[in-house]
Amino acid sequence: MRLNAQGAPNWLSSPALGASAVIHAGAAAAALIHPRAWPWAAGAVVANHLLLTAAGLWPRSRLLGPNWIRLPPASAARGEVAMTIDDGPDPAVTPRVLEQLAAHGAHATFFCVGERVERHVDLAQEIVRRGHCIENHSQHHRHDFSLLGPGSMRSEIARAQDGIARVTGSRPLFFRAPAGLRNPFLDPVLTGLQLRLASWTRRGFDTVNGDTESVYRRLAGRLHGGDILLLHDGHAARSASGRPVILEVLPRLLDAFAAHRLTPITLRAALP
DSSP states (O other), rough: OEEEEOOEOOOOHHHHHHHHHHHHHHHHHHHHOOGGGHHHHHHHHHHHHHHHHHHHOTTOOOSSOOOBOOHHHHHHTTTTTEEESSSSSTTTTTHHHHHHHHHTOOOOOOHHHHHHHHHHHHHHHHHHTTEEOOOOOOOOOOOOOOGGHHHHHHHHHHHHHHHHHHHHHSSOOOEEOOOGGOTTTHHHHHHHHEEEOOOOSEEETTTTHHHHHHHHHHHHTOTTBBBBEEEEESSOOBOOOOSSSSHHHHHHHHHHHTTTTEEOTTTTGGOO
């Protein structure tokens, strides 16, 4: 996010989007000046759109704008890591997650769905009361989020922003797209709402993978300061024992942080 002298957000396109505009303008000019060149011009435009689509389908991409895939260097140097927990709050899972975090003296960032925050007000307030942060994961967690136009995308994010602020008393500073998927409209929308996009360093795929050991290895195999890790309290897969995977993985992960002398913090705590 970039602010002008009055403190209002300015949106500056990413290099990829700037190059996209140049390609479109150049293709149009080439087709007008040299009509026989239109197949090449059209091909360049199609290739450009394929690149932008691929960038939107790659959650850790920075081609469409700024994206936190790791904590800032100063935070990493202090041995800090961020545990992020998505898709809640869930009244059957989140309270037990909070107990596990409290037992380890750890803080986490909960990317919550707006309608769930409004449905489970007491639980959302308990998350914040315990020193964790709630950030914006859209209002409805729509599976077609990455296909939305700028107006619908802004409405989906702004509704969650307002609802979370109303329930918790604090406006989110970060946004995570549903499943991490997005399109070129997202960056200017987030800038207008004064939100930062955050993805992750590693995720355990714990909404589809019930193998606790596999999920744990994905997350803990290469721990370093600055890592942003992703688990789910909402939509959590069940392990062979029938428990939500996060409840079996999180205590081991927190123990691994301690063994590596890493401190779990919220994303907000890592802001410069």
